[in-house]
Amino acid sequence: MSPSMVRLVSLTRREVSRFLKIPRQTVGAPLLETFLYISIFGAALGSRVGDLHGYEYIVFVVPGLIMMAFAINAFTNNSSSILQQKFQGAIDDQLSSPASPGQLLLAFTLGGFLRGLLISVVTFLVASLLIDLPVKHFYILIPALFLVGWFFASLGVLVGVRAEQFDDVSFAQTFILQPLIFLGGVFYSASLLPEPYETLTHFNPVYYMISLVRYGFLGVADISVWLSLALLTAATAALTFANYRMFKSGYKLRR
Template identity: 40%
Template sequence: MASTQDMGVRRFGRVNWLGMWTLAAREVRRFMAVWSQTLAAPLITAGLFLAVFNLAIGPSRGDVMGVPFIEFLAPGLLMMTVIQNAFANTSSAIMVAKVQGSIVDTLMPPLSPLELLLGYLAGGVGRGLVVGGVILLGSVLFLGTGVAHPLWLLIYVILGSTMLGSLGIIAAIFANKFDQMSAISNFIITPLSFLSGTFYSIDALPPVIRTLTHANPIFYLIDGVRFGVLGVSDSSPWLGLLVCLATTGAVMTMCWRWFKSGYRLKA
């Protein structure tokens, strides 16, 4: 009769809940320990964006999609901040570990590729949810915005955090130096975030650029959060949900495969 080990069942069960929980808790504690940088700074940055745009063009700008411009802007800034922080959390965790040589401390314990992925993503999603919650609270208190569809808002914030958290893992595994990591962030993530309808409705764009925008998955994240907060959107939230689920599934699968093979992680 085959032993339990021969059947591929680890001595602590098919899922290492303790190990995965420990990694997730470490990632959450890591960003909470420097809350002034990871939580307070994004709130201040989003507030500055709103203040500058409101002072510069807010009074002279008419309604956008039937809502005041400053209210239209708030959900886009919320999601842009969420995804940037989710990306930063996972990418910095792995990049620092690789540069310091401590990545082996995470790879050595009996954690499967999926458990490693979920553990790292817990930090990115947790940071995204906390940052999003703080900015949403600020929008409600200072702008008087409500939440039209809370469930849609929560779904898109979790999806956005998961998608960009996974992209952060991919970027950190691929990069060998902080310069390469900065290049990925500056030339890929930031442009995709800014050109996703955060500051404008895509109806104002020329047809060719509007079509290209629809190929940007971050556009659907921004649009979905706007629908969740304001109840208006440039595209169907169901279409956005489908695109975001497919994109998130694809990047998570790539993360899993790289963790499984040890690509650029194992010497």
């Protein structure tokens, strides 16, 4: 392995080891949360809601839950990890190393991405045992999940670098991210909403992400799939580029 590759692998290993060291908090808790949603909305409430787009309510909800688990974990991991290392000053060890801005950014982004991936894969596997979850459009599902994960992992990096206190990170998660995800249609179909809420939902970018993932699993969508995929690709690329610029300039990282 070249020294440059050793650098990237070590930087990434460090991020992965962080969340694997505290598995109850980083893996156990989010899995429990997802299964509580499945229990409540599937077993308890699902039978009263009836079918949505021809699927049992629980089957309709699970794709959104998988996407939500990916998004929130990717975001939380990166924003917390970066802020914590900035707080301890430990990040200086990476910053004073020969690693390039691109390598640093890639490793920090991958940390949360891999945590989100792990949790969403486990959720998918367990959900597959409990319910009959189809995968209708694999070729849409994989890029959609990859892009959603990368987008939120990058957003976590952006917030973590800009944050100056832990409150900044929890504010972004509680007051921006969570409402956007919950109102984006994880638990319902936007078409069931009365006006003006249905139209308002179309201004929520997370709505398109959930719809894409749901289309990948169930094959139903009330959005233009290819346009949404193109826009999500563009947004993810723009965010990654903005982060790269931030790492290159050393904004809020270097003094």
